[in-house]
Amino acid sequence: MAKLFAVTILVIAILSAIPIIRNTWHPMEDISTHGQAIDDQLSDTMWEAGISFLSSQILLAWFIWRYSGDRPGEKSKTFPGGAKGLVAAAIVLVGVEVFALGIFGVKAWAAIYFTPPGADALPVQVQAGQFAFYFRYPGPDGTFGPIHPNQISEANANFFGLDTTNDQDSKDDIVTAEMAIPVNREIRLLMHAKDVSHSFYVPALRIHQDFVPGLDLQLHFTATKVGRYEIVCSQLCGLGHYNMKAYLSVLSQQDYDDWLKKQQALQ
Amino acid sequence: MHDTSAQAAAHHGPPTSFIRKHIFSLDHKVIGKQYYGLGLVAVFIGMVLSWIMRIHLGWTNYAIPGLHLLSKTGAPGDVMTPEYYLQVMTMHATFMVFFVLTVAPFAAFGNFFIPIHTGAEDMPFPHFNMMSFWTTFVAFCVMILSFFVGDGPTLGGWTQYAPLSALGSVAGPGQGSGVIIWATSIAIFCVGQLLGALNFIPNILDLRCKGMSLWRLPLPTWAWFITSCMGLTSFSVLMPAVILLILDHVAGTSFFVASNLVLNDQLQPHSGGSTLLWQHLFWFFGHPEVYIAIVPGMGIVSHVLITNMRKPMLSHRVMVYSMGALAVLSYMVYGHHMFVSGMNPLSSLLFSFPTLLITIPSTIIVLIWIGSLYGAKIRINSASLFALGFISLFITGGISGFFLAQPSIQILLHATYFVVAHFHFTMAIAAIFGIFSGTYFWFPKMWGRMMNDTLGKIHFWLSFIGVYAIFMPMHYLGLAGNVRRYQAFVVDYMQPLVGVHQFITIAALFTGAVQLIFIYNFIHSRFWGEPAPDNPWQGTSLEWSIPSPPPPDNFGGRHVVVYHDPYQYGVQSSTGDYVMQDSPEKVNTINEEP
Numbered sequence: 001m002a003k004l005f006a007v008t009i010l011v012i013a014i015l016s017a018i019p020i021i022r023n024t025w026h027p028m029e030d031i032s033t034h035g036q037a038i039d040d041q042l043s044d045t046m047w048e049a050g051i052s053f054l055s056s057q058i059l060l061a062w063f064i065w066r067y068s069g070d071r072p073g074e075k076s077k078t079f080p081g082g083a084k085g086l087v088a089a090a091i092v093l094v095g096v097e098v099f100a101l102g103i104f105g106v107k108a109w110a111a112i113y114f115t116p117p118g119a120d121a122l123p124v125q126v127q128a129g130q131f132a133f134y135f136r137y138p139g140p141d142g143t144f145g146p147i148h149p150n151q152i153s154e155a156n157a158n159f160f161g162l163d164t165t166n167d168q169d170s171k172d173d174i175v176t177a178e179m180a181i182p183v184n185r186e187i188r189l190l191m192h193a194k195d196v197s198h199s200f201y202v203p204a205l206r207i208h209q210d211f212v213p214g215l216d217l218q219l220h221f222t223a224t225k226v227g228r229y230e231i232v233c234s235q236l237c238g239l240g241h242y243n244m245k246a247y248l249s250v251l252s253q254q255d256y257d258d259w260l261k262k263q264q265a266l267q
Numbered sequence: 268m269h270d271t272s273a274q275a276a277a278h279h280g281p282p283t284s285f286i287r288k289h290i291f292s293l294d295h296k297v298i299g300k301q302y303y304g305l306g307l308v309a310v311f312i313g314m315v316l317s318w319i320m321r322i323h324l325g326w327t328n329y330a331i332p333g334l335h336l337l338s339k340t341g342a343p344g345d346v347m348t349p350e351y352y353l354q355v356m357t358m359h360a361t362f363m364v365f366f367v368l369t370v371a372p373f374a375a376f377g378n379f380f381i382p383i384h385t386g387a388e389d390m391p392f393p394h395f396n397m398m399s400f401w402t403t404f405v406a407f408c409v410m411i412l413s414f415f416v417g418d419g420p421t422l423g424g425w426t427q428y429a430p431l432s433a434l435g436s437v438a439g440p441g442q443g444s445g446v447i448i449w450a451t452s453i454a455i456f457c458v459g460q461l462l463g464a465l466n467f468i469p470n471i472l473d474l475r476c477k478g479m480s481l482w483r484l485p486l487p488t489w490a491w492f493i494t495s496c497m498g499l500t501s502f503s504v505l506m507p508a509v510i511l512l513i514l515d516h517v518a519g520t521s522f523f524v525a526s527n528l529v530l531n532d533q534l535q536p537h538s539g540g541s542t543l544l545w546q547h548l549f550w551f552f553g554h555p556e557v558y559i560a561i562v563p564g565m566g567i568v569s570h571v572l573i574t575n576m577r578k579p580m581l582s583h584r585v586m587v588y589s590m591g592a593l594a595v596l597s598y599m600v601y602g603h604h605m606f607v608s609g610m611n612p613l614s615s616l617l618f619s620f621p622t623l624l625i626t627i628p629s630t631i632i633v634l635i636w637i638g639s640l641y642g643a644k645i646r647i648n649s650a651s652l653f654a655l656g657f658i659s660l661f662i663t664g665g666i667s668g669f670f671l672a673q674p675s676i677q678i679l680l681h682a683t684y685f686v687v688a689h690f691h692f693t694m695a696i697a698a699i700f701g702i703f704s705g706t707y708f709w710f711p712k713m714w715g716r717m718m719n720d721t722l723g724k725i726h727f728w729l730s731f732i733g734v735y736a737i738f739m740p741m742h743y744l745g746l747a748g749n750v751r752r753y754q755a756f757v758v759d760y761m762q763p764l765v766g767v768h769q770f771i772t773i774a775a776l777f778t779g780a781v782q783l784i785f786i787y788n789f790i791h792s793r794f795w796g797e798p799a800p801d802n803p804w805q806g807t808s809l810e811w812s813i814p815s816p817p818p819p820d821n822f823g824g825r826h827v828v829v830y831h832d833p834y835q836y837g838v839q840s841s842t843g844d845y846v847m848q849d850s851p852e853k854v855n856t857i858n859e860e861p
Contacts, residue, residue: 020743028747045676059637060655069644069645078642201748209609213524236424
């Protein structure tokens with residue numbers, strides 16, 4: 001029975017590794033300038049995790065195979081080097097490697113969070129509320145009008161609570177239900193939560209950030225490939241959470257300008 | 268070593284009335300069994316809830332016969348609504364984390380075996396101990412109540428992130444009375460666990476019998492000691508947090524709700540609270556809680572393996588230090604749940620390094636287990652199979668932690684099924700394998716009868732394959748960006764993944780059904796099993812030197828004296844290849860550590 005168990009562990013370990021080796025399920029293609037660093041980090045970690053996973057499961061299976069049952073005439077033995085050797089192995093093999101990964105990973109994180117956006121980054125505001133994203137573009141004046149929470153009204157389609165009668169800056173703001181951005185242009189994303197916590201998760205863009213009610217956050221990124229992608233909410237926000245999504249269109253500059261004009265006309 | 272205190276713990280004589288004997292018992296062994304029973308009921312509820320969830324995830328519009336009986340509004344025509352899915356999910360996690368994974372490995376086995384392992388006649392405060400169980404039982408009943416009050420249980424997940432949890436019914440079904448009931452139940456639960464920890468710690472420190480130095484305590488008792496310390500410091504943070512949450516509902520406070528929030532076009536009457544404060548308080552409890560679930564399993568599995576390997580671990584002390592290191596580090600790593608929460612991104616990096624550091628004690632523990640198997644003569648039985656299975660599952664779950672410890676990788680994997688796979692392999696399934704291992708091992712001592720080993724082995728084989736079939740594919744779903752806590756997959760890129768979910772559902776139904784073998788074996792053996800000898804596994808620690816089941820005062824009035832380390836195997840003594848801890852027989856104890 002022990003031998004069968006050892007083989008079972010081995011078979012499970014190999015079967016588990018096959019979809020990873022064959023890349024059957026994988027993160028979607030990266031369309032950001034910063035994403036390569038994340039993907040490299042994931043790939044390095046996958047190598048280390050894969051080797052650790054297979055080697056430790058194989059070792060476990062081997063020892064179960066080899067050292068099960070009463071074997072008359074054979075004396076119990078102690079692992080060569082005892083605990084000290086294994087503690088050293090844990091620190092050297094795993095500790096140092098994992099720590100090195102962590103240190104290299106700082107670079108990928110810093111590229112997103114510790115570098116400020118360029119001065120000419122295009123500002124777009126996203127507001128998350130149960131259970132939809134809305135986007136706002138500042139219009140020709142380049143300035144967002146203030147949000148008046150008491151004027152927010154889904155019923156009147158005033159999603160951001162804008163006072164276009166009294167606030168000069170709000171008059172040319174463009175509000176949309178879909179996000180469009182020009183390709184190869186840095187975007188400065190201003191994140192505002194209307195009600196509860198939500199998240200802005202765009203796997204293709206390698207962007208994932210929660211909205212914090214009461215705290216507006218900023219992100220910046222550049223998309224490098226024209227196409228239509230999905231923005232989903234990953235922070236449980238209520239009964240419609242699973243259906244909280246929006247499309248992100250990455251357009252050529254010309255198409256983006258046309259789209260923006262069209263949206264302006266619709267306001 | 269306080270032999271006088273040990274005798275002083277004989278506060279109560281054998282119970283005479285039915286109520287004192289079986290219901291409001293002061294006997295730590297009865298209380299341990301009561302906790303075990305509560306854990307069994309809760310795990311059954313949690314498992315059925317997971318079946319309902321899995322069926323819905325595989326076939327969203329499938330009518331589950333009879334589901335409307337649980338909730339007419341939640342399952343009209345037996346098909347779950349989106350909100351009811353979230354309510355069921357929240358309750359699955361709540362029952363499993365609190366009433367199974369905290370109760371069974373820690374409170375149930377800990378209660379039964381700590382006084383026996385220390386050579387005491389009972390816990391230092393038996394009335395507190397009794398209160399500990401009954402308080403937990405009340406918490407359980409209150410949690411059950413939420414299914415039947417108002418618009419059902421809360422849908423906010425076991426993490427209850429504010430402000431969703433703090434705004435009241437305007438935030439959704441179950442967010443009014445459901446949250447208040449949830450938070451009340453958890454507050455009561457915290458009291459129960461604190462009372463438990465306040466018994467465990469002084470028992471281990473003060474009620475050890477003569478000769479029982481701390482290093483002579485068996486590994487599970489060390490694990491329960493470390494877990495008690497974690498429980499004491501983490502439940503005492505969760506309790507005020509949930510009380511503040513209740514106040515946000517009933518007293519007009521705004522601890523966790525910021526200003527200017529708008530729901531249903533209504534400006535909410537809250538101001539000045541902090542969204543992230545709840546997350547910090549919750550995870551300061553939540554991460555140690557993960558170790559509260561798994562560390563007792565580590566101790567139990569070590570104990571079972573040692574007995575079945577017929578030799579001690581490579582180093583008793585390294586095991587203890589490593590479990591202690593896990594406990595200390597568990598308070599410094601909680602921020603890895605919040606990498607993308609909106610806290611300062613520098614904090615994410617600072618929390619990342621202790622998280623990576625925690626792989627070292629975890630790896631040491633695994634390598635000590637594997638290294639100890641080397642050269643052993645492993646007996647294969649239900650208990651040892653589950654213990655070996657635990658190691659395999661813990662390796663798998665631990666290694667996915669490499670990914671989640673890194674903020675940059677969490678950009679891809681946070682809140683996806685990769686996380687679901689990771690925590691189920693470690694704190695859920697591995698911990699449950701630890702409980703099974705402990706059950707098959709200690710059942711003869713606890714109930715005085717043997718379990719059926721053949722049924723136990725069948726239970727193991729089908730469970731081991733089953734849990735890998737359920738949880739391994741979740742890693743792949745996470746890599747493909749499949750977000751968790753969704754009741755259906757309407758996002759374009761997730762639709763191709765539904766087939767994987769259907770596979771997981773079938774595996775979950777199968778693995779759940781397999782647990783009926785255990786239930787049958789448990790009940791049948793409890794009443795009709797072969798009577799157990801005092802020491803069926805030829806163990807060395809003190810529980811094996813007393814009758815099965817033990818008398819009310821554990822040692823029958825005997826003043827126990829301990830002469831050896833807990834695991835003296837591979838020696839030549841009059842009893843065979845082992846010598847009992849309380850045997851004065853002098854043997855060549857080569858395994859004694861200085």
